[in-house]
Amino acid sequence: MSRKDACFDSLVTRILAMDLQPGLDLDEASLASHYGLSRTPLREVLQRLSGAGYVTISENRGAKVASMDITVMRVFFQTAPMIYANVMQLAARCRTTAQLDRLKDAQRAFKSAGLEGEAQDMALANHRFHAITLEMADNPYLGAAMNRLLIDHTRLSQTFYRPSSADDAALVATAIEQHDAMIAAIEAREGALAIDLTLQHWDLSRDRMERFVRPDPLPVDVLSMKGRRHAF
Amino acid sequence: MSRKDACFDSLVTRILAMDLQPGLDLDEASLASHYGLSRTPLREVLQRLSGAGYVTISENRGAKVASMDITVMRVFFQTAPMIYANVMQLAARCRTTAQLDRLKDAQRAFKSAGLEGEAQDMALANHRFHAITLEMADNPYLGAAMNRLLIDHTRLSQTFYRPSSADDAALVATAIEQHDAMIAAIEAREGALAIDLTLQHWDLSRDRMERFVRPDPLPVDVLSMKGRRHAF
DNA sequence: ACGTGATTTTTTGTATACAAAGAAAATACA
């Protein structure tokens, strides 16, 4: 793997893990020296990251890590269930056994991260799980949408996870069970079941994050989504 | 507008218009000199085009215009109706009057292109029309998916349009009427109607292009799948 | 002290030179 690709992957991971916080200014020179590249290839990496939605670039003002405000969350909740569900259905239809094995591996990692209780590890493991289902679906159009959703999902879930909360611990346990059920549905190629499980799993994630947002005075619109959560 | 952005837009248009054919090798040096840039910024343009799905880049082998094979079409038909319909619903919900005016302008251009009968002009005008609805929807996740769909939609419609066919001329007339109806639905903020019209409009496009086996489309309303475990 | 404007510094954008990989052509050999 080229140094450039390694740099790309590293930045992706660091952004997903919020090691690089939303809105952070990315300095070309220091990043280049950090990854042992000159500015030319590093800038190309930033362009690619921009195209994939990890960073935003503005003329003469450099690159920033993609921001995450309350507006983003509203649209995110609006869109995620539909895309996730359709991807999961396709995954059940198209998956190979090799991909299924990798999904089971990812689930094992998710479980152990869940036991540890580290928000970052759990979020990244969850990301990897869904990224594999996306690969199974083998649909570049939905892939483009879901990769962007996964960026925000991964970061939001870390933002709204409280390690001390017994409530959250229970939610994690449920998430693990649902992942297992999804794997079974995908293995059995039961697309409709996979959709149903995904919507449930998604509701779980949303509940966890929405409870945080609800008391916030600014996002009044989030409340109006109650009762028509995924009105598609 | 910077020379770099102009180059980007020009390449986008030329790829959509199939002035640059799918699979065509893009030579950095000649493109750079053509657009009056050096290779450094031109390569960054190519990276951005790659991120947006217009070209594919492979290590040490340069950039090619994104290809369009049978496999692509199959997945395209599978995905497009759902995404288009959801985008149109959001457009009806979120559009501003300024955007609506621009949509009407685009529709005027589409009409005159339809009278001319030039496949390229029609395809580009249709692209602009739907790109404006996408802007109205204001949803970056669906935007990422639909922009990719639009690339292939625009190119496929040119590929399968026969100017001599009276059949195709009739389809164009119907498409124009449907665009008008969509504008009315968006103006009245009737999301459900907008969905319905979009599915009809999309079926029209698909009928025109339909020369190949296609799978069942994905369900537009994912919620209706809940509980129907063995429906599919 | 506070803003305002000029100057310095930093950072981004571009061009060019060179290195490395790949493709094409020419040569050698069976």
Added chain:
DNA sequence: TGTATTTTCTTTGTATACAAAAAATCACGT
């Protein structure tokens, strides 16, 4: 003649130098 191998050429990838824009600093006047 056909194939393998070497050589040449073309094209891509990277580093560095310089230009241009933005940000930060300083100086000045009120």
